[in-house]
Amino acid sequence: MRRMDRWPVPRFVDSLMEPSDSRSNLTVWGKGVALPVILVLYAVRIFLLQSAMFVHLRPIQITEHHGMAAVAIGGMWLSLACWLHAHYVWSSHERYPGVGQIGEGLGLLVAVIALFGFLGTHFSDLFRI
Numbered sequence: 001m002r003r004m005d006r007w008p009v010p011r012f013v014d015s016l017m018e019p020s021d022s023r024s025n026l027t028v029w030g031k032g033v034a035l036p037v038i039l040v041l042y043a044v045r046i047f048l049l050q051s052a053m054f055v056h057l058r059p060i061q062i063t064e065h066h067g068m069a070a071v072a073i074g075g076m077w078l079s080l081a082c083w084l085h086a087h088y089v090w091s092s093h094e095r096y097p098g099v100g101q102i103g104e105g106l107g108l109l110v111a112v113i114a115l116f117g118f119l120g121t122h123f124s125d126l127f128r129i
Helices: 009-014 025-049 068-090 097-129
Strands: 053-057 061-066
Touching: 025 053, 025 068, 053 068, 061 068, 068 097
Parallel strands: none
Antiparallel strands: 053 061
């Protein structure tokens, strides 16, 4: 068995995690605007239909969530869009880097709230008296 120093990550995901120091048009418009718009549209679809599909990798299967669990998943997509936009558009801006930090923090806060909401829908039966 070969020891791996680094987890195998797809190149697209690895490129999303690079520092936002470069302020090229492709970085700002691609990763900072286009990708978050796609994620926001998917999150709005989830909020309106209250239905979300979730892919499990082990074993490979697709699970569909409804109601509050789906809304929590939509909140996770929305928080990821907020974080990406703040990171790639505002964090590297020469005049407004503080806006990027606020947006990244807001994105993380919404992610934590959505995670607790998702877990609360699945484990609420354990806490009933």
